[in-house]
Amino acid sequence: MADHRNPSGRRPPMLPLPPPPEDIPRLPExxxxxxxxxxxxxxxxxxxxxxxxxxxxxxxxxxxxxxxRVGRPPTMEKPPRKAEPMRRSPEAAAQAAASLKTNRFHTPTAPPRSAMVRVQTAQHSSLIGGRYQIVKRIGQGGMGKVYEVNHIHLSRRFALKIISNQVAETDEARELFYREARFASAMSHPNITSVVDFGEDEKVGMFMVMEFVDxxxxxxxxxxxxxxxxxxxxxxxxxxxxxxxxxxxxxxxxxxxxxxxxxxxxxxxxxxxxxxxxxxxxxxxxxxxxxxxxxxxxxxxxxxxxxxxxxxxxxxxxxxxxxxxxxxxxxxxxxxxxxxxxxxxxxxxxxxxxxxxxxxxxxxxxxxxxxxxxxxxxxxxxxxxxxxxxxxxxxxxxxxxLGIGRRRAGAVGPSRRVVIEQKPPEKSSRRDELARIAFDACRLPLALLTPQGQIVAANPAFAKFVMGVSVEVEGLPVKSTPLAQAWSTAEQDISRTLAGSPIRRIIEIDVSAEETRRLLLWLDAVSKDHVVLGVQPLEL
Incomplete structure (x- = not known):
């Protein structure tokens, strides 16, 4: 069947395939x-x-x-293999974080445009900003070109992005380029490419220096x-x-x-x-x-x-x-x-x-x-x-x-679990507050579900029952919790309950290799849009 990647519908060749063309046709803005x-x-x-x-x-x-205004980001061209991962120093990361807090609500302004005539392309071995020596071009996009460079004093590789002459002619694009550098340099995360330097060179204009990612x-x-x-x-x-x-x-x-x-x-x-x-x-x-x-x-x-x-x-x-x-x-x-x-x-x-x-x-x-x-x-x-x-x-x-959880092959360190904090309503009556306290304190697992099976409210006992630890589960579909393995008729049961037929169902859960526990699962409609789900053991 033809799709947008293979309009002809012909069977693609066996792997390995050659890389896609470097100059993929660009479309108009x-x-x-x-x-x-x-x-x-x-x-x-x-x-x-x-x-x-x-x-x-x-x-x-x-x-x-x-x-x-923004153009298409640069595309990397056959980057070299086995690059050393670049890391900013703790002092640089702290300085960047402090800069973000100081300027979080301030829209940065790009430096004024120099009157110098710019060259169209940085040449091999050219020196940018007095310290970055061009090795080769590795990408090109709507905003400009990306080069692999070598810091002549540190002997370290970086990626250097140069804003193109046509784009640099507009103050709008210059501000965009400068704002990108400011935002990215203030971020310090292992899954974000770090920006380590920014400036303007007399020959090539504005440039941004990033960690080199192989x-x-x-x-x-x-x-x-x-x-x-x-x-x-x-x-x-x-x-x-x-x-x-x-x-x-x-x-x-x-x-x-x-x-x-x-x-x-x-x-x-x-x-x-x-x-x-x-x-x-x-x-x-x-x-x-x-x-x-x-x-x-x-x-x-x-x-x-x-x-x-x-x-x-x-x-x-x-x-x-x-x-x-x-x-x-x-x-x-x-x-x-x-x-x-x-x-x-x-x-x-x-x-x-x-x-x-x-x-x-x-x-x-x-x-x-x-x-x-x-x-x-x-x-x-x-x-x-x-x-x-x-x-x-x-x-x-x-x-x-699915058995592909956070303890992946090669993962190091203890696993992490995201805890979602639930903020109480700003305005609530005394009765609502007492009802909330009773709901959260109940030792029986209770949850409020939408017609689609999404959990809109759950007490800690329910979260611990389905997840094994007391965390907030609001916003999750019941289907995405381990309870779905024992309750395959969830959608039908919710529909029948909303139609006026409360559900009482016995389910079995394996708690160990030799022990199976029987539970009573019940559903009652509390409005035309919500049902309450409860679970209780049949044998104490």
């Missing part, structure tokens, strides 16, 4: 004005088998208060492998989600999650072991959650943009949750949910339900994984995971159920 009318050349935006997913360009909706862009891996295994896709998305969770705690939203902005590298461990490391790139569209940059303008790649952004709402952590959902969908199936012309893509985000991933994968997909993806792709932010921590928790739970 599309501007979306306030009337939301998009004028495009449909021939230019038609899917191209030489590109990963057809029309992959930036959609932008202007507002009177925001003029941010890896391969994720979109090239996907181009070669067509789709990834569930294990590999989940491990990559988990690392990206943890990086985004860190970014959100700094009151910043990334707003540009896609396979082109993720590098996959290998990190050497002890005893000649290695492990896969995902690195998140490009903070060109990142914006703070507060302050003047918290605007409603639409910037980003149309395939990954959240519905609320299209409707004109400001970016939020939930927008990144949606982007991670699209990323996981693409890695599992080899295609994005909606493709083609920009208008069609945006309409899909707003009005169409994505095709279930299990329908696109030969042999199907585990229901827990599919529920995780579709949960993240809910149209309304309130129906998704309430934050990135909740997404991470459900993803780790699903990975544990």
């Amino acid at each position: 599309v501007n979306v004005d306030d009337s939301a009318e998009v004028r495009i050349d449909h021939r230019a935006l038609a899917p191209n088998r030489d590109s990963l997913s057809g029309a992959r360009e930036v959609v932008r909706q202007r507002s009177p208060h925001d003029t941010t 890896g391969e862009p994720l979109h090239r891996i996907l181009f070669r492998e067509k789709r990834l295994s569930v294990r590999k896709a989940c491990e990559i998305v988990l690392q990206v989600a943890e990086a985004l969770h860190y970014i959100h705690k700094q009151n910043v939203v990334h707003c540009d999650i896609k396979t082109e902005n993720i590098l996959i590298a290998e990190e050497e461990l002890e005893a000649k072991r290695t492990r896969m490391v995902a690195k998140l790139l490009d903070f060109g569209l990142a914006r703070p959650l507060t302050g003047p940059r918290a605007s409603t303008s639409l910037s980003g790649t149309p395939h990954y943009v959240a519905p609320e952004r299209i409707r004109g709402e400001p970016a939020s952590p939930s927008s990144d949750v949606y982007g991670v959902g699209i990323l996981l969908y693409e890695l599992l199936t080899g295609q994005v949910p909606w493709d083609g012309a920009v208008q069609k893509i945006l309409a899909g985000h707003l009005d169409e339900q994505p095709k279930p991933p299990s329908k696109l994968i030969e042999g199907g997909l585990d229901p827990a994984v599919e529920n995780l993806v579709l949960h993240a792709l809910a149209k309304r932010p309130a129906e998704r995971h309430k934050d990135m921590a909740a997404f991470i928790y459900e993803l780790k739970t699903v990975m544990d159920m």
Whole structure:
């Protein structure tokens, strides 16, 4: 069956495949004005088998208060193998964190443009900024070029990004480039590419220096492998989600999650072991959650943009949750949910339900994984995971159920569990407060479920019963918890309860190799939209 990666429908050659062409055709930038009318050349935006997913360009909706503009990020070109991982010193990381706190609500201003005439391309052995010697070019994108450089005093390799002459002519693009450097340099996380220097050279103009990552862009891996295994896709998305969770705690939203902005590298461990490391790139569209940059303008790649952004709402952590959902969908199936012309893509985000991933994968997909993806792709932010921590928790739970949990091959150190704090309502009556205390203190596992089986409230006894430890489970579907293994009729039972037929069901759970425990599971409707689930032992 033909898809956007293989329009001819012919069977692809056996692996190994040659790398994709270095100069993948670029598509024109599309501007979306306030009337939301998009004028495009449909021939230019038609899917191209030489590109990963057809029309992959930036959609932008202007507002009177925001003029941010962005181009496609640079693509790495055959990076050398076995690079030493670069790490910033503790002093540099502390200084960067202090800078972020000091300037969190301040929109940085790019330095004034120099009047010097710029060269078009940095030459081999050229010296940039008086200390970075060009080794070779390793990537090129809409904003400029990326080079492998050597620091002449430290004898260390770095990646140096130069803003192109055409882009540098606009103050808007210069501010964008400078803001990207400021945001990225303030981040210190193992799954984020570190920015270590920034400046302006008399010959090549503005430049940004990053740690050198010896890896391969994720979109090239996907181009070669067509789709990834569930294990590999989940491990990559988990690392990206943890990086985004860190970014959100700094009151910043990334707003540009896609396979082109993720590098996959290998990190050497002890005893000649290695492990896969995902690195998140490009903070060109990142914006703070507060302050003047918290605007409603639409910037980003149309395939990954959240519905609320299209409707004109400001970016939020939930927008990144949606982007991670699209990323996981693409890695599992080899295609994005909606493709083609920009208008069609945006309409899909707003009005169409994505095709279930299990329908696109030969042999199907585990229901827990599919529920995780579709949960993240809910149209309304309130129906998704309430934050990135909740997404991470459900993803780790699903990975544990599938036997691909956090104790991966090559993993070191103790496992971590994300705890989601539940904030009590700001205004509540005395009776509501007493009811909450009684609900939480009850020793019987109790939970409140939606018609779709999502847990909207649960007491600590329920969390400990299904997860083995007392943590918050609100926002998780019952299907993604270990309880689903013993309760296969959950959907039918919830529907019957809401229709007026309370359920009393006996289930059996293996607590050890020799012991099986029988439990009474009961459901009662408390409103037309909620049922209460309780579990109690039949034998004390």
